[in-house]
Amino acid sequence: MTTAVDPLVAADPTAPVIGRRRAGPLLAVLPPLLVGVAGLLLWEMVVKLGRVAPYVLPAPSAIGEQLWQNRAVVWRTGLASGENALVGLLLGAAVALLAAMVAAWVTFLGEVSIPVAAALNALPIIALAPILNNMFESTSSVPRRLVVAIVVFFPVFVNALRGLREVDPIHRDLMASYAARGWTVTRLVRLPAALPFVFTGLRQASSLAVIAAVVAEYFGGLQNGLGSRITSAAANTAYPRAWAFVVGACVLGLVFYLAALLLERLVMPWRRV
Amino acid sequence: MTAVVLEGVSKVFNAGRAGEVTALTGVDLTVASGEFVSLIGPSGCGKSTLLRLVGDLIQPSAGTVTVAGKPARTARADQEYGIAFQQAGLFDWRTVQRNVELPLELRGASRKERAERAREMLELVGLAEFAGHYPAQLSGGMQQRVAIARALAVHPPLLLMDEPFGALDEMTRERLQDELLRICASTGTSTIFVTHSIPEAVYLSDRVVVMSARPGRITDVVPIDLGERGETTRQSPGFFTGITKVRKALRGDAMPLVSA
Numbered sequence: 001m002t003t004a005v006d007p008l009v010a011a012d013p014t015a016p017v018i019g020r021r022r023a024g025p026l027l028a029v030l031p032p033l034l035v036g037v038a039g040l041l042l043w044e045m046v047v048k049l050g051r052v053a054p055y056v057l058p059a060p061s062a063i064g065e066q067l068w069q070n071r072a073v074v075w076r077t078g079l080a081s082g083e084n085a086l087v088g089l090l091l092g093a094a095v096a097l098l099a100a101m102v103a104a105w106v107t108f109l110g111e112v113s114i115p116v117a118a119a120l121n122a123l124p125i126i127a128l129a130p131i132l133n134n135m136f137e138s139t140s141s142v143p144r145r146l147v148v149a150i151v152v153f154f155p156v157f158v159n160a161l162r163g164l165r166e167v168d169p170i171h172r173d174l175m176a177s178y179a180a181r182g183w184t185v186t187r188l189v190r191l192p193a194a195l196p197f198v199f200t201g202l203r204q205a206s207s208l209a210v211i212a213a214v215v216a217e218y219f220g221g222l223q224n225g226l227g228s229r230i231t232s233a234a235a236n237t238a239y240p241r242a243w244a245f246v247v248g249a250c251v252l253g254l255v256f257y258l259a260a261l262l263l264e265r266l267v268m269p270w271r272r273v
Numbered sequence: 274m275t276a277v278v279l280e281g282v283s284k285v286f287n288a289g290r291a292g293e294v295t296a297l298t299g300v301d302l303t304v305a306s307g308e309f310v311s312l313i314g315p316s317g318c319g320k321s322t323l324l325r326l327v328g329d330l331i332q333p334s335a336g337t338v339t340v341a342g343k344p345a346r347t348a349r350a351d352q353e354y355g356i357a358f359q360q361a362g363l364f365d366w367r368t369v370q371r372n373v374e375l376p377l378e379l380r381g382a383s384r385k386e387r388a389e390r391a392r393e394m395l396e397l398v399g400l401a402e403f404a405g406h407y408p409a410q411l412s413g414g415m416q417q418r419v420a421i422a423r424a425l426a427v428h429p430p431l432l433l434m435d436e437p438f439g440a441l442d443e444m445t446r447e448r449l450q451d452e453l454l455r456i457c458a459s460t461g462t463s464t465i466f467v468t469h470s471i472p473e474a475v476y477l478s479d480r481v482v483v484m485s486a487r488p489g490r491i492t493d494v495v496p497i498d499l500g501e502r503g504e505t506t507r508q509s510p511g512f513f514t515g516i517t518k519v520r521k522a523l524r525g526d527a528m529p530l531v532s533a
């Protein structure tokens with residue numbers, strides 16, 4: 001016999017947007033903004049009054065100044081890193097989704113692959129960067145993108161597989177009562193029911209993609225992204241400038257995360273009713 | 274013409290293994306065309322199992338299940354029945370209308386035909402104006418009505434309902450019971466209805482099938498004759514007589530414990 005499952009709770013890796021308390025847009029933005037500004041002021045004061053050496057922690061005003069002076073380079077290198085992250089993200093996510101569909105289809109593979117994927121995910125994949133760099137020419141963007149793709153693969157795969165495997169027993173009975181089988185059930189029930197899980201994975205993956213794209217550059221290869229600027233500025237003891245590029249990387253990560261969030265809301269209109 | 278015939282049906286789960294459970298044994302039941310039959314009994318008496326056997330969602334260990342004159346499997350493939358459960362089980366990602374359209378879509382109905390039929394069904398359950406909403410925007414009672422509209426969408430000759438009103442409040446429940454009776458009467462649908470509630474079984478049914486557990490079996494069949502249901506039916510002596518009969522049958526004794 002099947003146990004009754006509350007479909008709302010069962011299909012809910014992320015809290016549903018329904019029922020979440022809604023404040024005005026200003027009220028929602030104001031508190032974190034105030035905290036952020038206060039934090040920056042405190043930082044500035046600690047550095048200035050405490051005479052903290054710039055190589056320990058530069059003041060936000062110094063970082064801001066560097067950011068402005070180097071805005072063209074930050075923009076250019078940010079675009080390069082962003083492109084690497086995006087290509088890697090799309091590649092990794094696509095492969096992960098296909099792999100998850102295959103693993104969900106073949107029951108045995110599904111049983112085996114989750115623990116294996118979890119174990120592999122615990123490995124420091126970024127450590128592959130130097131090896132991959134040596135496999136390709138020094139002018140190639142491929143190694144960084146591959147690192148991103150590999151990093152992205154796991155969260156998307158694990159989440160998507162979980163979503164594809166969990167079918168509401170009532171939905172299963174209903175589809176049986178309609179004499180629907182195989183691909184019809186996958187298309188009409190499994191895939192849409194897995195979407196919230198897939199997007200949970202994609203949101204994690206979007207931030208990881210930027211981190212991987214930036215950090216992969218620390219280990220050589222083509223040096224046209226944010227990562228190489230951070231290392232070279234730090235090597236030249238230009239700490240405020242290094243921090244300015246770190247800020248650029250933060251913004252890039254945020255852009256990716258918000259894009260994933262936006263896509264999620266566009267693709268799943270039923271979750272923001 | 275009979276809607277459903279069960280002959281010598283038994284169901285054993287995990288046969289030959291450690292967790293062997295005899296869910297049903299020696300079940301014979303015939304549901305006439307247009308008849309409303311309720312299954313009632315304690316938890317574990319196999320009433321849901323019986324319903325699922327009729328729907329060919331599980332297969333009997335022994336005996337035969339015939340639906341609309343065909344083996345249950347063929348009847349399922351031909352979508353001879355509509356089914357509704359305690360949870361509405363709507364598809365979150367489809368609007369109310371597209372939920373109701375799904376069984377039609379799987380039958381290959383044209384877009385226009387689907388839209389027309391869905392509208393007709395939603396009007397029947399009083400939710401026409403919610404066609405464009407998503408299930409999450411509806412209350413539990415409204416979701417259940419959508420589920421019933423979906424079950425009725427292909428105009429099935431047989432309706433299988435597994436405690437469809439179990440999770441609803443008393444007011445909504447009574448209103449939906451009346452709606453269901455009206456719909457079944459107007460479409461001539463035969464219904465097998467699983468419930469825990471004695472008044473619900475008596476109010477809805479032409480016959481109440483009383484079951485008992487360990488092993489699950491039919492112990493009694495109580496015919497109910499209340500005629501046309503209306504405002505006063507729930508207060509009528511016949512209604513209370515029916516309730517008393519079913520209660521006695523459930524207890525398995527002929528004499529009432531407390532003399533009335």
